[in-house]
Amino acid sequence: MPGVRTRLPLRRPTRGRWFGGVAAGVAAHLAVPVPLVRAAFVILTPLGGAGPVLYLFWWVCVPSGDPADAAHESRPSALSRLARRQPDAPVRRWPVTDVAVGVLLVAVAAVLVAARSGVDVGVGWVLPVLVLLAGLALAWSQLDATARGRLRDRAGGRTPVGLLRVLGGIVLAGVGLLLLVGQAAGRGVDAATLVQSVVAALAMLAGVALVLAPWWLRLVNELGDERAARARESERADIAAHLHDSVLQTLALIRAHADQPTEVARMARAQERELREWLYDDRPAPGTSLAAALRALVAEVEDSRTGRDGGAVAVDAVVVGDRVPDADTGALLQATREALVNAVVHGRAPVSLYLEVGPDQVEVFVRDHGDGFDVDAVGPDRFGVRESIIGRVRRRGGTATVTSSPERGTEVHLVVPCRAAPGSPSTPAAETPPAETPTTTTTQEDA
């Protein structure tokens, strides 16, 4: 629920990116609009080129991937939904990267043409640097694709194309470096010395690689294996424990109670609710979510109470917004529970429950489709409505309204101001009529 949202981790999303997805990733991380971040990069450009440098830095350092995806992966699997998520829809976007590459190539061509036609551009170092950069880009693009492939659970980077990319990148970068070295050393270095030093450097590198290769390979393999095994193991344990605790137990109970349709229906409903929560919802940590507390309350009432005909009654609960529970919402939940029990026991299905967390108040509506009752006729000795619902809410500075009519059923409306909201003085809702003043009343007392 949006009320208790945590910061998304820094990732470069593949969707909505212009170049490397850095701006989109930073925007998602800081929860600010993407254009703002893009503007910031542009504004930072004149300041010693800080914009592009920062961008490149993040491009290289931040892994590619969906931020929301990463956030979900970092959740404990016991709290995450089990069902596979729908993959993202593809979006059409401007081929910005292709255009940028094109512009770059045109610029290079222009420089070359200028050099050919006799203009001294004084760019002896440009070609080597360009070759070097192209090599780096080629190798890094492979790294990027590998990371993305791993995140997306694809085949991984060990394709011939990937190998070619890395080799090509290394060769290009090497040639660029050599040219640069040649340039820097003046034109005095002869070819033989250059070749010699290249061979020496390569031999050195090859030796080091040979020595370290087995160790490095084993490390990589072990790390991957161990990580996968651990994740699989904990997930399997969670699912097994859950299936044993709930589904299996319930099935056994249902078989034992096969001759009691009410009991069977109630257990099936409880199991359905629980399984649904496991499969399709991410669960918040205990004690941090009013919505979760309400769902638990609904479950408790559904499990423990039956309707007038002795059958189980399903409650259709809708929650908008969320917040951390406190004493006020605790009182509200208790009042809600009383109202819900009344609706289930005395009213008629369908029973609806709606909770809305506003900026300065929390509202609850409990509605049934029963025959209604005369609110005024409820005696002062009847603790149910007067004390446990209306009194509870009023002591917290809130209001409670009961509306009842034979054709519309009964609706209980509870409002409690929340004090936690900083900056906004909590004012009890003024638009609700005073408590205990039913707008429509009829006879038909509830039992």
Add this chain to the structure above:
Amino acid sequence: MTQDQQVVDVVLVDDHHMFRTGVRASLDARVRVVGEADSVESAVRVVHELRPPVVLLDVHLPGGDGGGGAEVLRLCTDVGSDVRFLALSVSDAAEDVVAVIRAGARGYVTKAIDGPALSDAVLRVAGGDAVFSPRLAGFVLDAFGTAAGDVATGDDELDRLSAREREVMRLIARGYSYREVASELFISIKTVETHVSAVLRKLQLSSRHELTRWAAARRLL
């Protein structure tokens, strides 16, 4: 049986044979199942062949690129607006619901729905209206925000709900039927349907910042 309208033809898309049988049996005489499909590919093929007025579409479907019901909707955009989709799912999680609605479904019901209610929903979709469950209305309020100052002033504003639309959504979330909403607000049922259709359009087209962020938190960006 047939009152003022004819029988509505539907195509039923679900990968569970038992469930398709159950739905066929529970639909009443106002609705006729003319075709079935059990995967993304077969669904796209059947919909293009038969062009039914209504398609009952499961959200979680095998085949295709793994996109489920939303992928079917995307692949069927060329059949035109006279084929309408009603999403049907065992899951009522926000991300599943909003994914298919934003892909173009005209409504969403859970598989727990009973036969007459499902038939009503099919007729409503066939008539060009939207089908909102209390759950979906709750999602809309969640996504568009419920703060008092956040109210659309013009009809063309896609990113905010008007005061009336929000009232209608709140009543639907509270378990009111369209008829009850109409009498509560002293408007006609037709007006309620207009409001609901407008909200559906906003939900599908809005690029509201909170909506995209809200969707991102549920991986829909």
